[in-house]
Amino acid sequence: MIPWAQGAALLVTAAGLVAAPAAYRMVGDARRALAVLLDFLTAAGLVRLSGDLSWYGVLTAAAVIALRHLITFGLTPSRSGSAPGARPWVR
Template identity: 55%
Template structure:
């Protein structure tokens, strides 16, 4: 992996932590903040895959995507139903 891709992946993960904290403070709910964090972690994982895909990196990215799908399903299920 090149140095630029490594720095970009690290920056994406760091920005994700900051963005998730901002969402958590402003909305005061964990699930939306977790969803934002996972979006940034997916971006960081894809940047890492661009540098040199290995099975470990592919498995990690797939796991993050799977967790993101579960969080999205949880957010949809927790919405109040409107008549």
């Protein structure tokens, strides 16, 4: 691995660990703060991939991105604005 890529990935990870609590304090929503952290970790993985150009690295990055999308999709509230299992026709 290229030394600068490893250092840059470490810096991006550290920035994510600082930005997530800051986002939580500003917005007050843990789901959005976790999404910020996952975005930074995805960016760190892609920076690390730039230093390790192998199929294993590409597959690992693809798995991390897919996992990030699944987690973020699972954390988003329902589009109807009601809780899961709620009956919208009952007022």
